[in-house]
Amino acid sequence: MTGREILRQHINKTVHLNDEQFDYFFSFFKPVSFKKKQSIINIGDTVECEYFVLNGCLKTFVVNAEQKMHILQFATQTWWASDYNALHNYMKATVNLDCVSDADTLCLLAEDRERVCKEIHEVETFLRWRSNKGYIGLQKRILSLLNNDARSRYEELMLQYPELYNLVPKHLIAAYLGVSRETLSRLYHSK
Amino acid sequence: MTGREILRQHINKTVHLNDEQFDYFFSFFKPVSFKKKQSIINIGDTVECEYFVLNGCLKTFVVNAEQKMHILQFATQTWWASDYNALHNYMKATVNLDCVSDADTLCLLAEDRERVCKEIHEVETFLRWRSNKGYIGLQKRILSLLNNDARSRYEELMLQYPELYNLVPKHLIAAYLGVSRETLSRLYHSK
Numbered sequence: 001m002t003g004r005e006i007l008r009q010h011i012n013k014t015v016h017l018n019d020e021q022f023d024y025f026f027s028f029f030k031p032v033s034f035k036k037k038q039s040i041i042n043i044g045d046t047v048e049c050e051y052f053v054l055n056g057c058l059k060t061f062v063v064n065a066e067q068k069m070h071i072l073q074f075a076t077q078t079w080w081a082s083d084y085n086a087l088h089n090y091m092k093a094t095v096n097l098d099c100v101s102d103a104d105t106l107c108l109l110a111e112d113r114e115r116v117c118k119e120i121h122e123v124e125t126f127l128r129w130r131s132n133k134g135y136i137g138l139q140k141r142i143l144s145l146l147n148n149d150a151r152s153r154y155e156e157l158m159l160q161y162p163e164l165y166n167l168v169p170k171h172l173i174a175a176y177l178g179v180s181r182e183t184l185s186r187l188y189h190s191k
Numbered sequence: 192m193t194g195r196e197i198l199r200q201h202i203n204k205t206v207h208l209n210d211e212q213f214d215y216f217f218s219f220f221k222p223v224s225f226k227k228k229q230s231i232i233n234i235g236d237t238v239e240c241e242y243f244v245l246n247g248c249l250k251t252f253v254v255n256a257e258q259k260m261h262i263l264q265f266a267t268q269t270w271w272a273s274d275y276n277a278l279h280n281y282m283k284a285t286v287n288l289d290c291v292s293d294a295d296t297l298c299l300l301a302e303d304r305e306r307v308c309k310e311i312h313e314v315e316t317f318l319r320w321r322s323n324k325g326y327i328g329l330q331k332r333i334l335s336l337l338n339n340d341a342r343s344r345y346e347e348l349m350l351q352y353p354e355l356y357n358l359v360p361k362h363l364i365a366a367y368l369g370v371s372r373e374t375l376s377r378l379y380h381s382k
Binding site for chain 1: 255261278309312325
């Protein structure tokens, strides 16, 4: 499938755009490819766009004072990634975004997104539902973190992103789950 | 301020609705008052509406197998509360919602929200931004939980909701932060 087709199918799950509407929206997306480990956003950067992932895997993360990495989110095909706090509040980035693997994306500028939302009501509907889904995903993540059971956190992650099992190095999965590599290793082997 | 005025001011921070548009949207809200400790949503319930808080404080929470309560969110004036996973995905509730104090709210049915979003583009814009803000709030909460430092979690909470200091019993604040009451007590006294 082309990037255009992947985006169209993704949007079609929520709203129907006719050809003219979709082509207009699509005209604002710019293809951008990244290499494994390439940095996309660094803390302190100005953030002007978000990325729709066509293939590969991105991650948003922070590194704390003890040099420990915490992963906020993985983004694989049809996921969106950016620092949304910076993007929506016109602030500097407070999380990093980089590439777990080589990745192809479509990049959308925030100002273009707002413009198309005004012009095409259905695009705004789509983006409202996308945001709702993101909210629900994060709510599940918080409940999972609060419940603090490494096994169920691991199982939830593999259910949510089965492709991660092969795509992502184990130490990054441990950083997402907030467990040590030894704990993760036990979970893998008792699978 | 009346409930109508509180809602109007809240919406006005994001979009401008003219009198006719606002009155139409407002006509779908139903005032509902609750007593302290009253239950609003229980896990397993069908969820049909969300609540805009006019005064008082609600909380969404789960209780784990060891009878330990985890608080997902407090909702005070101008916050919205529901089980959004249930509401958006037409599933049964997976979190509980109840009252930390007596509370007055305005209740909006999901089907009415969707109807008004279709009819008034600006209402959809408002709700998209509300969802974005919610997403960003949860993202901050996750980073705070992952960073796992009780003091900074406590300080962030007090910055986000200064009114909680007087409004919410200490054991509920501990349940939100994911710390013991003893740890919380040390944080209070070293404030």
